[in-house]
Amino acid sequence: MEVLHIYHTNDVHSHFEHWPRIHQLVTERRKWHEQEGDEFFLFDIGDHxxxxxxxxDGTRGKGNCRLLNESGYDAVTIGNNEGITLSYDELDSLYDSRQFKVLVANLYREDGSRPDWAVPYETYITKSGTRIGVIGLTINYVHFYDLLGWKATDPFEELKHCLRMLKDQTDIIILLSHLGINEDERIAASFPEIDLILGGHTHHILHEGKLVNNCLLGAAGKHGLYTGHAILEVDPSTKQIISKKALLYDMNKWDPAENEQVETETLYRSGKELLQRPVAYLKEPLAAKHFEDSPLVTLLCETLLEWTGADCAFLNAGLLLDGLQKGEVTDFDLLSICPHPINPCTVELNGAELKEVLLQSLDEKWPHMQxxxxxxxxxxxxxFTYQGIRFSPLGSSGAEIHIGNEPLDxxxxxxLGIPDMYTFGRFFPAIFRSETKRFFVPEFLRDLLKQKLMQLYK
Known part of the structure; x- marks a missing residue:
């Protein structure tokens, strides 16, 4: 039998604690399998x-591309962290030094052309002549891609097109899917010609894979805690798959790589050095506290209101992990206290809806909610910290609410200006339901804070 060994990672999210072990595992296994005459493939499923x-942050993802090169990846697809947390130019140049294929069938430039660095699929031919088609798909956050200057299309329609193109050109089809477990199961049930789906996005863990309609699903959780391994046995004469199985290697239980702590500390330190750009100089510290009013949280909320041009704004104090010390403030300091890929956002609400949201924000459940x-x-x-919003008496379920200097109408x-995270979850149903939302990209909340500090504390 011809044996195909397919290793995969997904949703590493720059958690490099186990990256030296993953690197050691996949580079050693490549040598083993090739010495045995078997086929070896290595894929990443996005959000690396x-x-x-x-x-x-300091390399705008180019450092991640270097790590993928060093580990010998054959192909990757992109996740939403690559796709929508970088500016257009940063994503367009992210893979300039790649030594692997970037497979993403459902991403285009605004004019409908494909980016130079991406192809919808790739065909690999083994030593015995087995033809393997590998397709890549990413979650289509259409609105965010539009705002950034890209065009993300329906992954199912692109998949149908790719399958038509590959129908007579391949013996085996593999999908790299940054769509999530529900969509992967739906694809497996709908497209029997796909033999293996390697998934991500929803951080699901499939220790021994999952068979759906004879399609094998594999996924390795998140943060490099696991490395996935799918094994396909193929009849070399008929090119039919005889058996397929999946397993995960627990990196917590794996033998430590040589100098792994030094390597991970070096990555952190090199990034920190890149971010030592001065932003401002503080004559006094600016505190940020989670459970009481504090000046830095207030400043961030004021800046959110100004930046968005909203009538009022609010945000949660937990967005700032710490305050800023007296002295020089750098980009690294701002990343340390506000690491979230969260954008400013506005939402339009009528007075009744706004009142509903603001009274919900007074609930005692919020401060300690994880x-x-x-x-x-x-x-x-x-x-929660508020700007342009006043309660009287504060905390009463019958509170009178003023927006600006006028009673709420x-x-x-x-x-309403908010962090965009309030629009995705069901924290505030009225915000979730609103059909009039505006997202400000590619700026993160820390970028707003940086601009304000540069204005106030040059």
Whole structure:
């Protein structure tokens, strides 16, 4: 039998703690399998980069591309962190030094052309002549891609087109899918010609894979905690798959790589050095606290209101992980206290909806609520801080609310400035339901804070 060994990672999110082990594993296994005469492939399924880490932020992801090169990846697809947390030019130049294929079938420039660095699929031919088609798809956050100058299309329609193109040209089809487990299962049920789906985005863990309609699904969780391995046995004469299986290697239990702590510390330090650009000089510290009013959180909320031009604004104090010390403030300092890939946003609400949201924000559940996902890289929500909003008496369920200097008008339409994370979850149903949202990209909240500090503390 011809044996195909397919290794894969997904959603590393710049958690490099185990990257030396992953590198050691895949480079050693490549040698082993090639010595045995077997085929070896190595793929990443997106969100390898995350700008919370100074190495990724300082290099705008190009450092991640270098790591993928060093580990010998054959192909990758992009995730939403590569796709929508970089400016147009930063994404367009991200893979300039790549030594692998970037497979993403559903991303185009505004004029409908494909970016030079991406192809929808690639065909690999093994030593025995087996033809393997590999397709890449990414989650189509259409509105964000539009704002950044890209065009993200329906992944299912692009998949149909790719399958038509590959129908008579391949014996085996593999999909690299940064779409999430639900979409992967739907694809497996709908397209029997796909043999293997390697997935990501929803951080799901499939220890032994999952068979759906005879399609094998594989996924390796998040943060480099696992490395995936799919094994396909193929009849070399008929090119039919005889058996398929998947497994995961737990990197926590893997033997430490040589000098791994030094390597991970070097990545962090090199990123920190790149971000030592001075932003401002503080004569006094600016505190940020999660459970009481504090000057730096207030400053961020003021800046959010100014930046968006909204009627009022609010945000949670947990967005700032710490305050700023007296003395020089650098880009690294701002990344350290505000690492989230969260953009400013406005939403239009009528007075009744705005009142509903603001009264909900007074609930005692919020300050200690622990949040994961939605771009949030902190721990707890913290209290809410308001600008252009006044409660009287504060905390009462029957509170009178003023917007600016006027009582809230139930029939008036207001523009509310918020972090975009409030639009994705169901924290505030009225915000979630609103059909009039405006996202400001590619600026993160820390970019707003940087600009304000540069104005105030040159």
């Amino acid at each position: 980069m995350d700008r919370w880490h100074p190495f990724s 949040i994961k996902g939605l771009g949030f890289r902190g721990t707890v929500m913290g209290i 139930m029939k008036r339409t207001y523009t």
